[in-house]
Amino acid sequence: MSGPFVPFRQFVLKVHSRCDLACDHCYVYEHADQSWRGRPKVISDEIVFWAALRIAEHVKEHGLDTVHVVMHGGEPLLAGRDRLGRIAAELRSRLGGLCELDLRIHTNGVLLDERFCEVFAEYGIKVGVSLDGDRAANDRHRRFADGRSSYDLVVRAVEMLRSRPELYAGLLCTIDVANDPVAVYRALAALDPPHIDFLLPHATWDDPPPRPAPTAYADWLITVFEAWTAEGGSPPVRMFESIIRTLGGGSSLTESLGLQPSDLVVIETDGSYEQADSLKTAFDGAPGTGLHVLRHTLDEVARHTGILARQQGLDGLCDECRACPVVDSCGGGLYAHRYRTGSGFANPSVFSADLFKLITHIRRRKRMSAPTHTVPAAAVDALASGRGGRHEVFHLAESQRSLRRALLAAVNTAVNPAANPAANPAANPAANPAANPAANRTVSPAAGDGTAARGAWELIATLDGTHPGVVDAVLAHPYVRVWAAECLRDRGHAGHLANVAAAAAIRAGVTAALDVQVLGGSVHLPTLGVLEVDPGGAEPGSRRTARLEAEGGSFRLPGHGALGVITPGGGGPAWHPVRRLSAGDFSVALEDTDPFRDCHQWPAAARLTGEEAAAWQSAFERAWALIESDHPEYAPGLRAGLTTLMPLTPAPEGREVSSTARHAFGAVAAALPDDPATLALLVIHEFQHVKMGAILDILDLYDEKDTRLFYAPWRDDPRPLEGLLQGTYAHIAVTDFWRARRHSAPDPAQAQFARWRRDTAEAIETLALSGALTPLGARFVESMRHAVTPWLDEPVPAAVLEAAARSARDHRRRWTAATSPPGRP
Template identity: 65%
Template sequence: MPFRQFVLKVHSRCDLACDHCYVYEHADQSWRSRPAVMSDETAAWAVTRIAEHVKSHGLAQVHVVLHGGEPLLAGHGRLGRLIAELRGGLGGLCALDLRVHTNGVLLDERFLDLFEEHDVRVGVSLDGDRAANDRHRRYADGRSSYDRVIRAVERLRRRPQLYAGLLCTIDVANDPGAVYRALAALEPPRVDFLLPHATWDSPPSRPTPTAYADWLIEIFEIWSAEGRVVPVRMFESILRTSRGAPSLTESLGLEPADLVVIETDGTYEQADSLKVAYEGAPATGLEVFHHDLDAVARHTGVLARQQGLGGLCATCRACPVVDSCGGGLYAHRYRTGSGFANPSVYSADLFKLITYIRRRTAMPTHSVPAATMDALSAGFGDQEDVRCLAAAQRTMRRALLAGVNAHETPTAGWELLTRLDDEHRDAVDAVLDHPYVREWAVRCLRQGGDAGYLANIAGAAAVRAGAVAEIAITAVDGVFHLPTLGAFEAGSATTARLVAEGGRFSLEDLPGAVWHPLRRLTAEGLSVVLEDTDPHRRCHGHPVAGRLTEEEAAAWQRVFAEAWALIESDHPAYASGLRAGLTTLVPLDPPAGGGSASSAARNAFGAVAVAPPADPATLALLLVHEFQHVKLGAVLDLVDLCDPTHTGLYYAPWRRESPRPLEALLQGVYAHLAVTDFWRVRRHRSEDGPGEVQFALWREQTARAIGDLDGSGGLTPLGARFVSGIRRTLEPWLDEPVSGQAAAAAAELAERYRAESAALRR
């Protein structure tokens, strides 16, 4: 197996005396017999050997790290010559990722000019805040290195193209939250947390059996809560390996080792973390002057680190997290007598950390708290109650997308989406919260086809994340839709390449495509999507409107703002839940026979479809009515309120064309509880008569339907409790006085509806 990572020890001494350093403070002391600095001749031979290896194995890219000791002690001139040698010797052969790792105390503007000229990225060792860093990273006379390191990092922050990240060696005596926040405040492109090098012969300081896991778990919780803004290589590697992707670090995962070290005297060594095991542990007996890298690759010590699962001890092979742990860092397995055929000395910590992260990031389970169920059964529910439902819907959408992917050949869309989910989960969640993502996924799983739209979802997430991405997306019904953003109209094209960077995006191969951006409706405390671009919105049982003109969109804005003001002033018990859960309004075509039309789709939580209303009050009623269906649909996704084997059919005055199954009757009762309440309040706000008639009609019809639910024998115990909540809300309204004229008119309407239903059934 070829090497792809090369560590050049350009200087073997250090200007700090860190007491946790594996080079100077552990078993192997070979640094004492080596030259302090790598000579130009040795550097030239090292470059020659790497170039030979690249050509022999056809490598497209290699990674070279200039290391020490402290590499900057080599000086500006010598480092400049080595870097130029590397660029010259490898530049025409392969891509070269060139980095330097330093303690930072000598990092000045002259070094940074040199690194900028040759595209060398810089990583800095820093153990956290001043207290944490000064615990170990000091000069030999005890002076602090902290201020000089911070100055170096600030210089790097002014040249972000050179800033590679920060490396922090863990000490559980330090406050993990303070360490993480100190590092995150420096805005590193990446943070590496390293377990201090130790073996079974020389175990780490450990106040509790899993002290290192507990320390890292505290940081993981902060990192997750704050949006994973700073990439952390250890956490990302656990997340990646848990879903089958390769690790980002040699200390985790089962990927074969592909790293070799070249010391200042030209000798090849294995990973220099092996210096903690015993004197001479990393040695190969080979050097650049007489041996090529293939000879090193055949060394038994190197081969031992390339066996994957087969190279681990029986305990590790049987471990349920071995795919992420990989046995831990090779050096940490050492014990006199059994060599490296042991679990890591950190095995208990790694097991706890990995299982914790897996549980914490696995698909969560959801339940509805009793207090939330009671609030919803009463017909209402505040922001927290509806957010409980929304959280479950988000998990359901994730599961459905995983299901679509499982039925298809792995796609670029899935790969991009999972990468973004690691790095930009908020952006992914924002796209997955779009109501019609679930509608699409359910149709895919039930009917097949249209799976390519997963790339559109991933592309939208990349745009929202500001990420760099290029992916082929699919046209649906003549548009290239990006959920939460809008759609490109591009004639007869069926695929196009979406290019995104920094929040900007375009169709690379369709420059003439017309972009229709998403528009929003806003009102006091509420903003919802006016969705007229998503091809998957055609699931509401009514014809949807096409792309609205600016004038039509403005008309919707006016009526929506007035309708919301009416809901907040006259129906505040519904406003809180609507504010938390209503995300999307879909315009429908006006019904051919006049009147109103509205719908909520079971697989589109958060969306309501409405035809242009006659007035703001009508829109307010339809929003309240349809959002009852949205809430109850989400409840029914989590719990059974009706026995699924029950086959009875029931009269419903709001759906007179045919008798309704029990669950549909429950949906109608729940929606018309809100309709009754709307007219109960509205009759006192309007001077026309219909309000009182409507109140009288729907309270009686809803009460009768509740009786049918109770007598059906088809409610589950939880369903019976839910219907009891509806009844408790309705019963006081039955005692409210209405005029005799209104009561008679309501009774006449009720009789007419029942007669119409009977006639339709005949």
């Protein structure tokens, strides 16, 4: 079968086909498909080589920027440390430089020890663990063959991961309605997982799940949802967040919900390609494709009828599902759960009634609840301390996602007044994606008329239904929001909407044609790079359009045939891709191409030379190592929210310069400093402003009508209340940086710590006494004070203390002289 398909982005690599537990609910060993019996126990080095090669081919063919590989089983730890290390090394070697590799392993945790963790740390492997709740819940199914409990060993493994949070991916829990839902949830939440995945037990209409009541699974999950909501919605629960996202028009985080096409394939220990493991519950041989890594490419697998059947969105559902009012969120449920002998998968899910009740309950609760963009109280307190980790920054990032979409909808309304408001929900740029699920639609708006903006919008809407992760990634680029805000002020930038759509189409690998904006002689594609169309031949700021045609992850401008076909990951005389900076498994964009990046306090640097980019890479790698070793409290939040570094032009006087922009969430701008420690400080400092900007987008901390100006100990000019709040919050991290730095570089760290702790504490008191804080703002500032106050008692040499006091007095005296009205002392 030939034709368009969705490239694979998720790969499950079976590294061992046996298990050391005998869980009676296991889909691999206890359900209809028994193909594991004839497969090798452990994957061979040859199969690993070919699997990595096939994935790399697929990445290059489709220009994929990220792929996810999960090492799975059976129990993957049975493959041993050495083999797992070799597998990881092969994957990283093959994919390094081609794309980002999110490498994970999913285990029952029984064998996990420090030596495994050392291997996982070396190769950047995150670890997910299966645990069904408290001891009673877990031991109902998850036991050894002789009946022994696995609970203590698994909890020991999770505690080991909690001590190494960079390895901790989350917990997976299979639901049994005989277990106490609140006890299960709280037992899992107490282990502080980055995510919890609740899974419905695999079942079909031929072999339905145990069901003591008609909607027993919905009732169980609703009880958990209410407890989760009451406790602030943390830790994240993937099922609940997927329902909330899809109810708002966004993408699901799991293949068991939503209408987005599946992009997952399994590679078994013998090298066979299979569909999702959940199909093992349907019938013997259900996941099989008959294809093998030694003989077939992943493109051939992607065209397999079974794979294509799981990529049809609304069109792939039965009539009953298509007519359901919650189909956009439910998506028909997990494909395997629809199976019935005689009608195959053309049925609703065997959990259909449960999904309907759960989704409608969450929808009703969200409608009744307070504002959409909220942050749990515990997360607010953690952020107010000046830190805040992955979970807290995740909440900020999610609120930014909705704000970006609302802003894009406003841009569409502004540039396309004829747009139907019903197709422009503020939380989602797409009209109902189910109404137009085509993954490879060609959009050809005519140049110079109103259909251009409309065509770009329609393309984004279509892609949001078929490739929602791609749309999210493009819209998350910090300078897309900057452009959108600017576009509402200056309609001359409206043409860039087509560039945003083109970037999404190229990343999705679909076919599209549209007229993009040529700004100053170049076509700028956010997240991808810039193509010089008229090098040296266009006036700065000049605007025109050019036809862009995208196909299979590449693009061309047919009116500029000499440029040829451009592959985003490549380079060339005219094409300048966005570079990336990497340090271990953490990577950010080095953005020196986007025309809307010049929105900071200091001017943006021009496109970097190769030598300059290499200097940034070296400095970033060393700066990140210093952050992780000396300032580990800030690393998880940075991982969750920092996406972009933007080079600034160095200041003439040689001073260090750095900045953030109010609308550019995720971006830190800086001129490259001379040493990595300074870069680490600038990143930590400026990311505080990124966080505070996002906080102020969704929380009212002060009276915006208050126009008074205040003294800030680090500024020569008086500051409005928001500026003082921003600066004080940032200087908590500056103080904390020098506080930790005293142990490795006492000079100048002692003096800097003494100065900034004093000044930051003073500014906190100015905020607290301003009389302009809301109750939430007062609580926020009190948490800031609580973080800084203990530092005031830490010992510092007397001479250093006196110097800090003298510096503070001198600064205040100069500030007063400069800002006092004429005639007043």
